[in-house]
Amino acid sequence: MKLLIDMGNSAIKWASLKQKRLSAQQAIPYQSDSLDNLLTQAWLKLDVPSQGIWVSNVAGAQKAEILSHWMKTHWELNPTFIKTSRYECGIKNAYDNPKQLGVDRWLALIGAHHLEKGPVCVVDCGTAITLDVLNGHHQGGIIMPGVTTMHNALLSNTQIQVNQTLQDRDKQAFLAQDTQTGISLGILYAVIGLLEYVIGHFEKQGYSLKLILTGGSVPALEPLLNRTYRYVPDLVLQGIKAVVSTTNG
Known part of the structure; x- marks a missing residue:
C-alpha cells in the first residue's frame, strides 16, 4: 500500500493507493492540537504504507519536519516530498x-x-x-x-x-x-x-x-x-x- 498526502494551509488530506486504485480522501483540519497528536489520532491504526509515502506540502518546513518525524518514529519510513518541475x-x-x-x-x-x-x-x-x-x-x-x-x-x-x-x-x-x-x-x-x-x-x-x-x-x-x-x-x-x-x- 502507498500513502498519498496533501498538506494544505488549513488541513491535511490523504488516501491510500492499492493496485492503482485510490481510496476515498480523508481529511483533518489543523486545529489548536499539535500536528503530531492529530497524526497519531488519524493514522496510528492505518496499515503501514510499506510501498512508500508521497507528499504535497504547502504548509511549510516545520509541519513537514513533524510529519517526517512521526513517520520515522511510528513506521520507520521516510516520505518523498514532491517538487514542482518544468x-x-x-x-x-x-x-x-x-x-x-x-x-x-x-x-x-x-x-x-x-x-x-x-x-x-x-x-x-x-x-x-x-x-x-x-x-x-x-x-x-x-x-x-x-x-x-x-x-x-x-x-x-x-x-x-x-x-x-x-x-x-x-x-x-x-x-x-x-x-x-x-x-x-x-x-x-x-x-x-x-x-x-x-x-x-x-x-x-x-x-x-x-x-x-x-x-x-x-x-x-x-x-x-x-x-x-x-x-x-x-x-x-x-x-x-x-x-x-x-x-x-
Whole structure:
C-alpha cells in the first residue's frame, strides 16, 4: 500500500493507493492540537504504507519536519516530498521559475490533465483561490484570497461586527438586506466574476474551457455557478497518483 498526502494551509488530506486504485480522501483540519497528536489520532491504526509515502506540502518546513518525524518514529519510513518541475506527466510549466508555482497547483493541473481531455480551467478554492488554465500546456494562473480569508480580512480590518459565518447568509438573496449577507454575496460574486472573466477571455479566442473545481469552499460557490463544472475534492491526490504511477509504474 502507498500513502498519498496533501498538506494544505488549513488541513491535511490523504488516501491510500492499492493496485492503482485510490481510496476515498480523508481529511483533518489543523486545529489548536499539535500536528503530531492529530497524526497519531488519524493514522496510528492505518496499515503501514510499506510501498512508500508521497507528499504535497504547502504548509511549510516545520509541519513537514513533524510529519517526517512521526513517520520515522511510528513506521520507520521516510516520505518523498514532491517538487514542482518544468515538465512532468505531459505538462509544461508556464512559470519562468517553475519552483515558484505551488506544488499543490502543479499536482492539481496534472490531476486535471489525467481526468479530462482538452482545455481546462482548474480552480482550487481553499485558504487562497488559485486559477490555472491548461491548454495543451500550462498557460499560467491567478491567485486571490480564499472565500474565508476575504471574510476574515474584512472583519479584522473594519468595525463591521457580525455573529454569523459565511455559510449563514440568506441563500435566496441576490442583493442583501443585512450586513452578513452583503459581505458573503460580495465575496462569492468576486470569485464568480473572476471565473467568468478568465473563461470568457478564452472563449473569445475560440477555446471552450472545461471548469474543474476543488477545495473546501466549493460548496459555498456551487449555487451561484451557471456553468457546467466538475467537482473533484481529491484533485491534488489524483495528481500525486499520476506522478507516482508514471515514476514507479
